[in-house]
Amino acid sequence: MLNNRLIIALICGWAVGSRAADAERSVIQITSYMQQPVWDAPWRFESVQRAGGTGFVIKGKRIMTNAHVVSWARQIIVHRYQDPRPYVAEVEFVGHDCDLAVLTVEDKRFFENLEPLDFGELPKVRSAVLTYGYPAGGEEISYTRGVVSRIQLEPYAHIGNRQFLSVQTDAAINPGNSGGPVIQDERVVGVAFQGTPGLENTGFFIPQPVIEHFLKDIADNRYDGFPQAGARVVPLENPAYRTLLKLPDDNIGARVDSLLPIPGSEKLLHPDDVLLRIGQFTVSSDATILYQGNRLSAALAFQFAQHGETVPIEVWRDGCKQELALPLNIYEGDWAGGFQYTSLPRYFVYGGLVFTPLSLDYLRTLGRNAEQSNSDLYYELYYRRYEDPAKARPEPIVLTSVLADAVNANVSTRGRMLVDKINGVRIEKLEDVVRAFQSSTGDYDVIEFLSHHSFECLDHADVAKVNAGILKTYGLSSDRRL
C-alpha cells in the first residue's frame, strides 16, 4: 500500500554488467488497485486507488514483493519486463509484520523464459548494491547504485509496531516502486521497502535473514509470523547492578527488565534474569549481539526462530548459570496496536450507535493530534495492559459515531467514547455489545462510558422498531460484522 503513512523506498539503479541486464528480466512491474476500509465507518470503503510497485521472480514460479504493495488489493496486475501484456496476479502469502508477500500468476505463460533470482547473504557495510524498480509513473525499469551505510533493527512502518533487521543505503528515495530487488554479486540481498521522513538520500531494504524467515514460514503453506520472546532486555552496564547480581566484570549479559504476558516467557523467565546467550549469540552488557560483524540489538537473536520453536538460552539467575529452552510463539496481545490488514473492521450498529474495536487504524482516523485530543483512547490502546492489566480489556470498544435518527436525536455524545458497560454488562469485546443489547429486558438501554461514568439511554422498544430503517437509510447491508 502506497500512502502517506509510509515513505516507500524506491531504490533504482543503472545497469552494470551483463548479469544485471539479465536480472532486470526477472523484475516485475506491479499495479495494484486497492480499496481500504473506513475504520470509523467500518461498513464503508475508501475509493479505489491505483498504486505502483515492483516485484521479482523467485523459485516456485512466484513473485516476491512488499506486503504494502498488495494490501487491500481488489486487483493486482503484473507486467513482465518490456512486455505490454497485463497478467492478473493473486496474493499467495503475505507477512504484514515483515512487509513481504509472494504472488502467483495463474496464466502459465507469465513465467516462460523468466529465471528466478537467487538470494545472497546480508551485505557488508560500505559495500555497493544495485536496486531495481519502477519509479512512480514510469513504465521503464530504473536502477540506482547505493552503498550499505548501516545495518540495524528498524521499525517496520507497514505494521507500525514491530522492529526487524533493516539495511540502510544512501540510494535516492523516489516515491513509487517498493518491493524491488536489491542485488549484489548477482544475488538478491534485499527487498526495497521504506524511507524515513526528513532523511534525504536514505532508503531501507529488507535483508536476506528476514526474507529467509518469511520463506521458511510459508513452507508449510501457512504464514504464522515472527514470534516474540516478550522480554524487555536492557543493558546491564552499571557496576553496582552487576555486583549485586554477582556477575563477573566481563561485559557479558543483559538484564530482563520486564515481561509481556506471554505464558511461555512469563513461566520461564523472571525480571532480573541476565541473558548471557541467546541461541548461538553471546549477549553483551549493552544488550547487543555480534551478528555478521554488526553489533545489533539482542532482540534480533530471537527473530531467527519460527513460531512454535524453542531457542536455547543461557541465563544468570541467583548467582549461577542456567541453560533453558525458551518457547517462542506469535503474540497477538499487541495486534490492535499495529495496522491491520487481514480482516475487515468489526462493528455493530444499534439504534444508530456505531460500535467498533479500538485499534491503531481507528485512532488514525481521528487526525494528527489524536494522541492529545483523544488521550484516553490512546492510553487504553498502548498503556493500560502494561500498567493496569487487571482492568485491561481484550478488545476495548469505542462508540465511534452516531447515525442520526429520531431514536437517538437526544443522545448528546457524538462518538469517540470508550464503552464501559451496556445494560450492566462489562464490555470486554464486540460480542459483549451484541449480547448486552439483545439480552436486555428493561425499558431503556443504558450505555455507560469510561470517562467519568457518563452514560446515554435509548428507548429499547423504539430502537427495535427503527433499527432496520436506520441501516437502510445509511446504506448498511448488515448491522454487524463480527
Next chain:
Amino acid sequence: MSNFFFNLDIQLHNSARVAKRLRGAIIVLVFIAITSFSICARAQEDKLAGWERSIVTIEVSRKQYDYYQPWSKRTRRFQKIGTVIGERQILTTADELFERTLIRLQKGGRGRWWLGEVTWLDYHANLALVTVSDENFWRDLKPVSFGSAAKSDGGYQIVRWREGKLENRRAEFSQFTVRDSQLCPLDIVTLEVSSEIQGVGWGEPVVANSKVVGILWAQETRTCMGIPASFIQSIIDAQKKGDYHGLGYFHFFWQPTENPASLARLKVPGEPRGVVVIDVPERSDGGPKVLKPLDVIFRIDGFDLDIQGDYIDPEFGPLLLENLATRKKWAGDDVKMQIWRDGKQLDVTYRLPKFEYTNSLVPAANFDHEPDYLIVGGLVFQPLTESYLTSWGNEWKRRAPFRLNFYRNEPPLKSNPALVLLSQVLPDSYNIGYQEQRYLVVDKVNGQPVHYLPELQAALQNATNGVHVIEFAKGDSLRRMVLAAGDTEHEATARVLKRYGIADGFRFAEAKN
C-alpha cells in the same frame, strides 16, 4: 507667554508716544493672556481628570525558573497595567506577580518610576492590589469606580499606557461566559469583548460610562477576556471583611439531561430539567461528598438549572452552573441544592471545598515556590508538576511526553497522592549505563514507596547490600535501576555538582503563600 511680555516691554521703552495708547491694549492683552492661560490650564486639568489619572504602568521583576535545570534561574521584567480603585489601592491581575523581586509603578505613561508593593493577591481569582508608600505618588491620581458591564449601553473601551501615550480603543461586547481562570482550573464568570487592540490581557481596564466594568486577563485573536467588575468587587469586599479564603468549587462531575430517556430512566417527574451527577470523587479536605452518582440537581441556591446545566444569572444572564460555586460564595461556604435521589426530592447543603493546587496528582501550578529537586549521583529527581510540563513550550500539551501528560487526567489517591520523576541523568562514571534514562516516574526506592522528594531522600538512607534499588512505575519503559550507595554515591554526587556547576544537591523550598 514670557517672550510675549518681554517683547512688549521693549516696545514700551522704545516708544513713549504710543505708550498711552498701548496701555489699554496691554491691559486687554494681559487679560487675554491670563484668560488663555487659565483656559489652557483648565483644559489640561480636564485632560488629567480623564483616565490618565487612574491608569498606571506596573513593572514587575521576577525570578523565572528553568524546570529542565531546576537549580538555575533567570530574571524576567514585565510591564502590565493597574487601575486606581481606592485610596492607595491599585488593582491589577495576579498574573506575573509570582516570584516577584521588585515592583515599580509609573504615572502618565512616562517619567519617574516609584517603588511599589503588593498588599493583597489571590491566584484563584487572578486579582492583586498594589500600593506605593511615597505620598507624592498619589498626587494627581484619582480612583475610579466600578460599574456593571451588563448595564452598559454597549459603548466599551479598553484603556492602557502604550509607548508613553494613553491608548483608548473601542471594544464590542461579546458575551458573559464561564471559563477556566487564568491561574487555576476553576471556572469563573468571564466578560468577553471584541476589539482590534493587540497584546492585551495584562490588567487593562474595560470601561463603560466612565466606570471600570472589568479588567482583562487574556486575549485570543480579537476576543479579549476580562474579569467582571462585580466579581472583583465581591471578592475585595469579602476579603476586607475577612470572609474570603480562596475560591471554592463543585467537586463532582455532571452531564446534561438533554436526553429525556436519561431522566425517564431515573423516574424524574415533570418537565425535563436539571443535570445528572455522574462521578463524585473523594474530597481532599475530607468533607462529606453530599452528592451521589445519578442524583439529579434541579436547583442551586434558588436558581433553577436547565437541561444543559445553565441557570439565569440576574446580572449576566445564562451561565453554567459552575458559576454558582463562585457567585458571592467562597471556599467553606454552604450552597443549597434541591436534588432528586432514588425517586424522591431532597434539599441538601453542599459545603464548597477550597481549591488547593497541591490536591492534584500533577499540581496545576507552583506559585512562589522554587522548583524542588534532588540530585543523587547525577540522577535528577523532580516532582511531576504542570510547571515542569510547560517546559515543553506553548504547545506543551502536545509536545510533552504522552504518559507524563496523561497523569494530569488521573486523580490523586491516598495510595498515590503525588509523583516523583527521574527527569534526567547527568552523565558520570557512577551512573554509567543509565545516562539515557529520563521521564521515569518513581515507584519505590529501596523498597519504600516514594511520592515526594523528602520520602525519596529518606528512602535513600535505607540502602541494603551497599546499593540503592530504584523501581519505576509500570509501563513500557525501564522498571528497575541499581546504583551504589554510601561513599561512592556521595563522592559521585559531589563530583557531579562540581562538574555541572550546581550549587546545591537538593532543594525542597517552602511555599510563600
